[in-house]
Amino acid sequence: MASVPADLCHLFDCDRCLLFVMDQEKDYLVARETRVAVTPGSIPGYVALTQQVLDIGDVYDEAQLRDISPELQFQRGPDQRTGYRTRQVLAAPIVDAQGKDLLGVIQLLNPRSGERFSALQRECLQALCETLAVALAARQSPRFAATGGAKPARVHSAADADAAAALADKIITEACRLDASDIHIEPHTARGISVLRLRRDGALLPYAEAALDLHGALVARLKAMCGLPTVAAGHPVEGKLLFREFSQLDVELRATFIPSAGGMEDVVLHLLSSGAPMPLERLGMAPAAQDQLRAAIDTTHGLFLLCGPAGSGRTTALHSLLLQLERPDAKVWTIEEPVEILQPAARQVPVQRETGTDFAAALRAVLHADPDQVAIGDMRDSETAALAIEAALNGRMVLGCLPTASSTDTISRLHEMGSERFAMADALLGVLALRLAKRLCEHCKLAYQPGEAELELLLAEYSEELQKTDAWRADPRAAKVRIVNGWRERHGDARGGFTLYRPVGCSACSKGYKGRIGLHELLVPGEHTRQLVRERATAPQLRNAALAEGLRTLKMDGIEKILAGLTDVKAVRGAL
Template sequence: MGAYHLAIVDQNGTVGGRIALGGRPVSIGRHPENVISIRDDLASRYHCVIEPTDNGDWRVRDLGSRNGTRLNGERVSDAAVSPGDRIQVGTHTFEVNGGANHNGPEDSGATRAGGVAEAPARARKPKPKPSKKERPAPNAAGARAAWVESVAQIIRAVAPDADIKQPISLIDARGRTSAALNNSSEGAVAARLFLLAASYTRATDLHVEPKGETVQVRMRVDGQMLDVADIPNGVGELAVGLVKAVCHMKSAGRDAILEGHFSATIREQRIDYRASITPSVHGQKLVLRILNCADAPESLAHMGLANYMLDRVAKASQQDAGMVLACGPTGSGKTTTLYNVLREIDREHRNVVTIEDPVEYHLDRVTQIPANIDRGATFGSLLRSVLRQDPDVILLGEIRDEESARVAMQAAMTGHLVFSTVHAKDTIGAVFRLLDLGVENYLVANSLNLVLAQRLVRILCDHCKRPIAVTPGQATRMGKWLEGNHEIHFATGCARCLRTGYRGRRAIYEMLEFNNDLRDVVLSEPTIHAMRRVIEQGHFTTLVQAGWQLVARGVTALDEVDRVAGSA
């Protein structure tokens, strides 16, 4: 078979210069690392790749692009190409030519530098850009269709039967129902599609950020940021304005910092949103924190704790006094864990009070108090007040300073069961964090019952994960935690997992149970080595070892455990 080339087709349909297809894949997209780098707002950073097959033919494969790759006008994800076929990437069109008799200049209109071929739109010496007055008006209908299709593609990838036109009922900050999203205005369409996409993908955050010529929309799914769409500035401003209205935010300048909240009913589920607007270089950036109870475990048994840990935590939750501490970085699921521990408590016969900043989820038969540092309602001051409210169980959202730490531990030693969180990388680190805050050794030693450290690791997508042989180095490193397996799995990526290779997350835990030997170490001169000597005499599993167990069972990848818990 003759040599294959890609010919660049201009807007008039004229076939221009050629780019040779050698024996290696040719990637196309906006990022400069692509073999063919194009300047095209409708193209993704890594849009598609044209690659050789084993029998000498060529195929085009979409790389999870926002607007899709089209072959002869039909949208494709993976398809064979032949001479004469035309591949559309954004507004660019490439024609496949084969055979040695093809006429046309080689690589005309494209330059090569460092192995990167640039389409004419990225030539080294581009023509001066026309002024805004000289630029032709964009095709508004086409632009709208592009970003709408981009969001719809994400929704259909995870939910093929989803109705992207389904209505959403908004509940504003004052508790009134609104149908503001159920019309055809561009702002309403954008906001509705973004909320739908976030719901179907289980996103925890939605970012709407102006970038100059466009507004970039991204979501945080399973802890990682994913591109959703680039929308026109006017559409972005309308969508942000709608959020401001439903949050009843006060009118302020573009450099104001605004916060608010609202709710929505999507697929018969109520979802709460916390809105934050902050000024950026190009305008106001909106971030929505998404609080969906349906995405969180509903009981302690669903948290993924090992059986012996589950028994210890359940036992600790039935005690009359003491402290259970959860530690980990922001977003590691500490509050979710403690909420589920509270669900194990007999709230009908015990007075349960929480102090949180902010209150994220509603709990039945629990008095929930929001902290407000700006008004003097700090964790420490509220905790002192709560102790005069006849509490049996107290959940303190976070131990941040010496005052809150000391008051919480004194409460744990005087007949109250206290739950709280602290920022520390592991259970031993949590103990030293309390000591560093200035809390006396005897308070730490005598108040703590359990310390839980946790992380969230992504779960491999069942549709695309692939096995790989365990290397000798991995076998030596993981040891008994490999459980005799000769294969582990790694992430590849498919449409159902949005090309990430992962779908969902679960927690891994490390538990430190205080006994008399450990209390003696903390009371004397605590060191990491001294504490480890005592801990290792019992049943103790580190965060990394807990992750290795999931790797051995094909639940997650070794790289993911190293990323999340490698420093623990």
């Protein structure tokens, strides 16, 4: 059955074929490359419910989809991730001989001729579905079963190379389809299973379980795909997996293999960002903050820092700034661990600690290589920080990342690392703190008008740090009025009211959230803040000075995005 899609591509002369099989609960259609709910919102789901052949000339033509059904949508995520462009789709149901039970759906994509699927091809596909119905009806339960809920489905299979290869392909393609950032494979010897989990929108969620006797073969398969020795090394091993060598999906993954209890190995696969760097305007910054950021880095030298915990979007923002700074007469170097986003205009240096090339060593070398701009993926040690500040004062544009919590904490961290305070005050252009919050699903979010109590709560959270400033203490009521008037100007309706949104859940998102949105805190030091840097002021002193100079905190930016209808209070609190 695994060779059927390839055979059908050859038979119908099309780019791709997906053979969906109905799961045991009859809630989902499962294919090797994807999995969709049986709802009218997707093409396979619509075919399953109507049991009709569907022939669509252009799946990106929303008017054409609405003519078929108002709920019908084409999920563009896999196309956007892989760069493949789906145009035409011919889909047909696989129904048992009695015409009662739906067994699956076949979906053909993009005739290679570029012409529409012909009437003869549609008839042939229907006839083929009748034949496949016999095979599927006699087929045993699927070897692999996936779940998107909290209770994982058990996966039963023999521990052989073919099963491991199929499972490895399935996990990675499913992670791509679901826009997961990481895949975790965790053996549990006491329970006799291997647990598979996916990190989606920042949360690590159950995906499936596999029989423990398959775990060793799966680890060996993944190591082989990375070009690593398949035997257990007895120590952590890292590698890079180019999935395009094994599939039509053009995806790169960073693999980490770590010995764990019971002589087993845990595996974490991190899906690396693909494509070009993200333009600055797509980071989701407020227009005023974006303009302020552009002005801050509109120079040939200085130090600009990005901060936030792992998974906060630092690397994405770093490359967005490099793209903003790009000019043809500049020599650009980046130092990263690892290199995740390819920057065409830059020379990118991966840190290789096993050979003695850490961030400081790489930076020393780069500073002797005539740089105009340098981007440093991690500045957490004192030597790297000192070199970066010195380079910024010597006419280089330096961008650096630190794992600190806020913009002002970043300055305090540099003080703690022994950075020379006068040099730092002169070199510093600004600090951008980042977080990622869950974004409400645009397909199902539910609008409502907040009451006075909810708005008062938002105002209290928004002004929590502002209440420590002199301006607030001088006239709290006037300060509150200024904030609310600003909200109304930016987010209010014609009557001055607000519309907020709640998560619902649909076939596109399952739980009401889809994707993430950036929260930003941009500190561009004014003269008072810069003087406090020279005086090695405490973090609270720096914070109050920055707030007085107009700093919008991460929480403030999150509340602005709640009022803009992009997220909700729960998601913002979860990100901070």
